[in-house]
Structure formats: C-alpha cells, structure tokens
Amino acid sequence: MKMPFLNNKQLEKSFHYPEDNIPEHIAIIMDGNGRWARKRGMPRTVGHKEGISAVAKIVRAAVKCKVKVLTLYTFSTENWKRPKPEIEFILRLPKEFLSIYLPDLLSNNVRIEAIGDMESLPAYTREAIQYAIDRTRDNDGLQLNLALNYGSRHEILNAMKGIITDISNAKLSLDELDEQQFSGYLYTAGIKDPDLLIRTGGEKRLSNFLLWQLAYTEFWFTDVLWPDFSEKEFLHALEEYSQRKRRYGGI
Structure with missing residues (x-):
C-alpha cells in the first residue's frame, strides 16, 4: 500500500529537527536490504522492494527539513557481480518507485537527477529515470540524485x-x-559536495561512492538496516551533524 508522502498530519506534529546547521547536501549508502530479508527467511528481492518504502520516508523527511540535495547510492558498478535475477529486480525498482511516488514528488517540488553511466543500464531503467527527470525539470526544491551504475x-x-x-x-x-x-x-x-554521508547496515566503508566529493564530508554510520531506517534515525543523524564543528583542516 502506498504510504502518504507529506500529508501525514501526525508526523507533521511530531517532526522536530535542528533548524540551525542543516546539511545542504546529504548522501546515503542504503545498505542492508538483503540482510533484512534473510533475517526474516525471505528472498533478498523482498528486502530490496521494502527498501522503496524507506526511500519514500527519507525523501519526505529531507523535504520537511529543507535539505537542498539528497544523493542515494542506488546501484553501483560492482553490483553487476550479483545474480542476474537480483540485478534485473533492482533495476526495475526505479520504475516502480517513480510510478508510485512521482505525483507526490512533483507536488512537493522535488527535482530528479541521475549520476552514473546511464548508457549501460537497460532501456526500462533509463526510460523511467529520463521521464522523471523531464517531468520534474522545472522544480526548484529538493534535488534527488539517484546514483545508478555509479562507481567513483x-x-x-x-x-x-x-x-x-x-x-x-x-x-x-x-x-x-x-x-x-x-x-x-x-x-x-x-x-x-555532500556535507553529511549516512551509511546504514553497520558497515563502515565508502564502497567506491563519491571518493573525490567526500573529502571533507562528515560521516554517520548506523547498524540499522536500510528497510528499517526511519525518519527518527534520519533526524538523529541531523542532530549529531548539527553538533559537529567542521574545520576543513583549520583550527
């Protein structure tokens, strides 16, 4: 069932975030879909599908917090090593996500962009992404970057x-x-360049993601698997970020 995007009044009332020192650009390595499914005795693909709901939640939270850019590590150049059925399933998810949520993204002024080697992706993925890019081109709110077939x-x-x-x-x-x-x-x-990098799933590495761009980015890691990553966890990351002092090599 489709979850509400920004019309949840209960969330609006309980949604508190540090209004000062909000990161302009947040990058997220969305890790843990497969392990989430395995813990429940389900195929890995179930975890990837469940991850769509987490994407919707976090995009919603980023809009609410007035984040300017959100970059999601969606499919890496190394992910081609996975079994073919899993690869095909993952690469169909952008079309599924956009078919459900594009009206909400449009109404909330979100602009879609993509980074990575798009030419090597299947036509159904490229066409879905390009359609979303074209439809949201004139929006000037949150820029949602989908890193697809991306390797730094x-x-x-x-x-x-x-x-x-x-x-x-x-x-x-x-x-x-x-x-x-x-x-x-x-x-x-x-x-x-990203101000904050979030990685879910407990691993503490960059996995060939934005190596140049993350030179002075603040890192925040959590053991929470991506399908379980909630607005509360997102706000926790922002709260910790707001308390850090970024010196860029100075004093």
Whole structure:
C-alpha cells in the first residue's frame, strides 16, 4: 500500500529537527536490504522492494527539513557481480518507485537527477529515470540524485580522459587545471559536495561512492538496516551533524 508522502498530519506534529546547521547536501549508502530479508527467511528481492518504502520516508523527511540535495547510492558498478535475477529486480525498482511516488514528488517540488553511466543500464531503467527527470525539470526544491551504475573510480577515470581530450584539443590548459575545474568533469558537476554521508547496515566503508566529493564530508554510520531506517534515525543523524564543528583542516 502506498504510504502518504507529506500529508501525514501526525508526523507533521511530531517532526522536530535542528533548524540551525542543516546539511545542504546529504548522501546515503542504503545498505542492508538483503540482510533484512534473510533475517526474516525471505528472498533478498523482498528486502530490496521494502527498501522503496524507506526511500519514500527519507525523501519526505529531507523535504520537511529543507535539505537542498539528497544523493542515494542506488546501484553501483560492482553490483553487476550479483545474480542476474537480483540485478534485473533492482533495476526495475526505479520504475516502480517513480510510478508510485512521482505525483507526490512533483507536488512537493522535488527535482530528479541521475549520476552514473546511464548508457549501460537497460532501456526500462533509463526510460523511467529520463521521464522523471523531464517531468520534474522545472522544480526548484529538493534535488534527488539517484546514483545508478555509479562507481567513483570509473567517474574519476572518465574525468581524466575528458581533461586529456580537452587539453589535446586546446580547450583547456594544463596550467589552468585546478580542483574546481576537475570537479566540473565529474558526474556531480555543479552540485555542492555532500556535507553529511549516512551509511546504514553497520558497515563502515565508502564502497567506491563519491571518493573525490567526500573529502571533507562528515560521516554517520548506523547498524540499522536500510528497510528499517526511519525518519527518527534520519533526524538523529541531523542532530549529531548539527553538533559537529567542521574545520576543513583549520583550527
């Protein structure tokens, strides 16, 4: 059953968040779907499907908290190593999620974007994502980035190839190249680096996610498996973030 997106009055009344020092950009590694299902004696695909509800909850919470950018690690370049039936199931989930929630995303001014190697994805995934991108293009609220077929090392290598090509064609001078220009060759060009990274599921590693962009990001890890990750957990992460002092190497 479809859950309400932002029309839950009970949630509105009980929803308290630190209004000062809200992270502008939050990135999330959504880990633990398979383990969630296994603990219940169910196929891994059930966990992935249940994860859709968690995505809806956290997008709703991010809108409420006035987060500007939310980037979700949806499918990595390493995920192709999984069994084919599981891969196909995962890659059909964006279409299912958008078919249910796109009207709510539109009404709440959410804009959909995608980062990653989209060309290698099946047509049904690409078409669903592109349709959502086109429909939400004019929205100027929360930017929801879906990292699909994304791998940070692949991204950095592609950036280097683009830089070498532009230098060879005299479109870029090696002496002009700096961090800001390099960032312009990444999938995330024009997007502020994440202020906060959340990883669910108990693991404490980056798993080839936004390696360049996370240089000065605050990390927050939880043992909670992604399907169980709630608005309460999300607010807990924001509360801890609000108490941290970011020095960027200074004093």
